[in-house]
Amino acid sequence: MKGRFFEQIMLMLGQAPKKPEVITPAAQEVHKMKRLTKDDFEAMKKHVRDHALEKHTWRNRRWTVLILVNLLFTFSFWLDIQILEGALTASRFVGFHLIDLNSALQVMLAHKHIIVNLFIGTATVFLLWAALGGRSFCSWVCPYHLVAELFEKLHLKLVEKKLVTDHEFHRGARTVMWVLFSLLAVVTGFTVFETLSPTGILSRALIYGPSLALGWVALLLVFEVVYSRRAWCRYVCPIGLTYGAVGAISPVRVMYDLNHCFHEGDCRKVCLVPHVLEMVIKGRSPDVKVPVGPDCTRCGLCVDTCPSGALKFEVKGLNKLL
C-alpha cells in the first residue's frame, strides 16, 4: 500500500480516481472468488438485502453532536454560561483558546503576523482534529453541512422526478480556490474568504442573531438544489481542504472490508465525496482492508447505508491496544 498516502492526497486535491496498479494477492483471491462463486454470491447478496435494516445510527449521533456544539456556542452567550464563547472561527472553551485553522490561516496571511494566543488556539485545534479525523469538522460541527444536507434531500427528490439534474464541477476547483483565497489574503491584506464563508455566517447568525448575510447562504442552497449537488462543500470550500489535510494523519477513519462488500454502490450514492469510495467498485479494491482517504468527512452515511457491514468506523491502533 505504499504510495497510497500520496495518491489519496492527490485525489483530495482533485485528481480523478485511478484503477489500482497493484492489488495484493489476498485481495486478488477475494476478487477471484467473488467471480467464481457468482451464484452463491448473488444469493447471499439477496439474502442480506432482504434482511438489511434501514438504520441512521451515525447520522443521528452526528446530527446530535452538531446541534449540541452549535447550541453550546449559542447558549454560552445567551444564557451567559460561558462554556464555549465566541463563534466557530475562534472561541474559548472554558477559557482555552480554540481557533479555526482556515480562519487562522486567512488572518495570518492577511495580517502577516502571528500572535501567541492565535498560535496556541490554532495548535490546539490542529491536534484536536488530527486526533478526531480532520474533515469530521465538516460533518460533525459545521452548521452549513447540516443545512446543505437537508437541502440535498430536496435536490435528490427533484433529480428523481427529473426536474433538475446534477451538474458536476471539476473537484480541482476547491484546490484552486484554496490557493486563490490564500493569495488574495496575502495580496489584498483582507480576509476575503470570510466574506463568503457560510460556516462563519451561519455560526455568527446562530449566536449573534440573523443577518443579511443569510441571504448569501440561501443563494448557495438554491444553487445546490437546482443546479449542482452539495456544490459548496464539494467544489469550493477551502475549509474542507484545510481540515482534509489535517485528517490525512488522523487515526479516526472509515475502514472498508472487501470480504463483506457486495459492490452495490449504495455507499457512493449517499456520499458527499464518492471519489474516496472508489475501492468499493467491483475489482478495484487494492487490498482486503482499505482505509477511506483523508477527503472523507467521517459522516458515517456509508456506514449506516451499507447492508453488509463492509464499511465501519475504525480508530487506527485501537484494535491493537484492546
Added chain:
Amino acid sequence: MSQETESGPAVPADSDATPAPRPKKGGGAPRSNARAQEARRRFIRTAVMSTAVVGAGLAGYLPVAAQADSPRLRPPGALDEDDFLSSCIKCGQCVQVCPVQAIVLGDITDGFGIGVPHIESREQACDFSCDAVQCILACPTGALVYRKPDFLTIRPGAELAHKPVLKAKANDPEPTLNLIERAGLARLSRPEACLATQGKGFKGQARGADFTGQMRYMDVDRWAPIKVADHPYERELCDLCVTECPIQDAIRLEVTEAADGSKRGMPVVMEQCVGCGVCEMICPVEPTAIVVDSRAVWEGEA
C-alpha cells in the same frame, strides 16, 4: 434501501454485471467524443463558477472603499482600519464580554468587514462600565490590543498624552484605563442646536422613554448598568455630555454669563477624549448636537 438499480443517482451505479469494456486506443470514437465534450463542458462550468465565487469574494472590497471616508467606530484598542479588518477573526468574543452590549458585528453589507465589530454610539456607546476594557482582553488575535506591536505605528494625534483616568475608578489605587490610543474624537457638530449654547436646561429622560441604551451610574450600582431611560435628569443648564463622560478631563463646559445674568454653556472637547461615544449617546437633542468622529486625531483645542 435497495435502490441500486433504480434510475437517477448522481453517482453512476457500480457495474454489477460485467464491467464496461475499456475504451481502446483509437477505437470507440463516438464515446470518447462524448466524454471529451462533457469534460470540456465541465471545465467551462468550473471556470465560470470559480470566477463567480472569487468575484463575489472580491466584491467585499466595495463597501470597504465606500466606508473609507466615514469609517466605523471600532471598539477601544482597535488597530488602524486596514490592520483591524485583516487581523480580526470575526468571532465576536468582544461582543460577548461587553456589559452594555455596545459592540455589534458587521453584516455582509460591510464586505470584508463582515463579522468585524463596531460601535453605534448613538444607540449604545461604550461607557467603560467593564472598568478594564474587557473586549481587548477577549480578542484572540490582537486586533484589539492594549499596546500595538512594534511593527505597527501610531498615527500622530491618536496617542493619548497619558493613560485616561476613568472617573468611576478615580478613588481606586489604579484609576487609569489601559489605553494608549483614542478610537476617535468627540466634536460639537451642531453648536446651534446644543441646549447649553442656547442657555437651556434639561429635565427628563435624556433620550425618551423608549430608548434602550444603557449606562452604569456609580450612585446606582457600580457593576450593574441600567437603562438611560430609567435615570431621568434635571439640569438648569444642560451639561449631560460633560457630567456623563466616563473619562476625566475629556470634555468641559465653558460657562459665560450674559449681562442679564443668564448663563450659556459651550462644551469643549479636551485632549483626553478617547472617542467612547457616551456624549453622542446621551445628548438629548435630536439629532445629536455632539458626535464622535471615528479615527479622528487630536489637533489641539478647537
